[in-house]
Amino acid sequence: MDIHHLITKLREKGHKITPQRLAICELVLSSKDHPTADQIYKKLKQKFPTISLATVYQTLHLLKDLGLLLELGFPDCSARFDPNISPHIHIICLKCGKIEDYETENLKEQWAKIVKDIGVEPIIQRLDLYIYCDKCKKNQ
Amino acid sequence: MDIHHLITKLREKGHKITPQRLAICELVLSSKDHPTADQIYKKLKQKFPTISLATVYQTLHLLKDLGLLLELGFPDCSARFDPNISPHIHIICLKCGKIEDYETENLKEQWAKIVKDIGVEPIIQRLDLYIYCDKCKKNQ
DNA sequence: GTTTTAAATAGGAACAATTTTTAGTTAGTA
DNA sequence: TACTAACTAAAAATTGTTCCTATTTAAAAC
The missing domain is CATH 3.30.1490.190 (Ferric-uptake regulator, C-terminal dimerisarion domain)
Structure with missing residues (x-):
């Protein structure tokens, strides 16, 4: 999924294109290692020192609702996110x-x-x- | 899995046979509807008014460790337990x-x-x- | 049958992952 | 440039699950 296609898809649904949102999407959609929300949050903190975990969760759920992301629930640990659908x-x-x-x-x-x-x-x-x-x- | 086989298996591993444990095992191992721990707890409260949710969880994890139960984690809700392995x-x-x-x-x-x-x-x-x-x- | 002891239980407190709330900010439209 | 719906951040709340510990119990030893 290239970034312009993503932006189009977000705009279609009436979602705003913010730098945080883009960064979260780019990071998770290109990841190969099924990261947790917290792992994504920690990585992005370097670029966006004030970003909050809630924003990460919210964006991940947005991608999930768009059908671009699979959320894997596990019994004893955090959910992990898989961009391979x-x-x-x-x-x-x-x-x-x-x-x-x-x-x-x-x-x-x-x-x-x-x-x-x-x-x-x-x-x-x-x-x-x-x-x-x-x-x-x-x-x- | 019949009940005598289960008792033998529990004894082999050095686990005690308690009425609560037996009731939880019988209920979940014969269920067809992937119940949550809380659903099992609420059903058993009729027969064992003082049973605690912690006991239910502990017993379910015991069955899981014995390989008799699959725990299905989900993103936004409780884990569900499946006796069909x-x-x-x-x-x-x-x-x-x-x-x-x-x-x-x-x-x-x-x-x-x-x-x-x-x-x-x-x-x-x-x-x-x-x-x-x-x-x-x-x-x- | 009684005693012993190691393990299990109950109940509540604690914990951690996730969501909600709220107030302030911003992207995109007109 | 002004407007407004949507977004963000931080904190607070929530919820499922685990931990803690005093009490009880199953099963082994006597």
Whole structure:
């Protein structure tokens, strides 16, 4: 998603283009590591020393409502935000919480078939595969 | 999972068999509706007027650690608990939060193939498909 | 059957993530 | 340039969950 397309989309819905909003969007939409709101907040504080966590949350929810972001809730820790909204698997370690992505054409095809069988109109999906990562297996 | 098998499993790990614990386990392991801790707590209060929410949480986490329960974290609401640990899809309405299960032999086979391709040792999985349910589509 | 003891429970306090509130500021329109 | 709806920041409130600790209990030892 390039920045001009984003700006257009925000304007269409009547949202203002503020420097904070742009910075938050750019940061999260280009991230590969499923950051938490707090991680985004801390990074942006360097550029915007007065930015508040509430603004970060609000902007992330805006992106979520626009369908550009997936919010991943977890039992014991903060929500994490994923800008990749096409079908992919999160390979998550049950111990350390590390997330890796698995995304192939074959997977997308398989998933599309499954969704077609179910016969619903999909908006978005979340596919988590829980494992113990190599590191955690060793240290145990 | 029948109750004697559960008791054996708890004893093996050195956990005591208390009436509260048994009631919580029986209730959640036989539930089909992904209840929250609070829903379980409120139901059990009829039989155990002094039961505490902390006990419910503790027991649910015990079952989770034993691999008998999946805890589903969500962004804006309580965690929900799912006793079905075999591969199935949660069809979840983005508006009202209703969860329906989709579970077929074909899905299990497809998922097994995907996991095999990834080449990791799976512990458990969470497959969510987000939609707008018919009811919410109408009221909009 | 009684005693022992280690673990579980109840209830409330504490905690942390997130949301709401409010007052002041700003982007975009006319 | 003035206007106004939307935004921001900071603080306060809220909510789900966990922690704390005195009391109770299950199960082992006697």
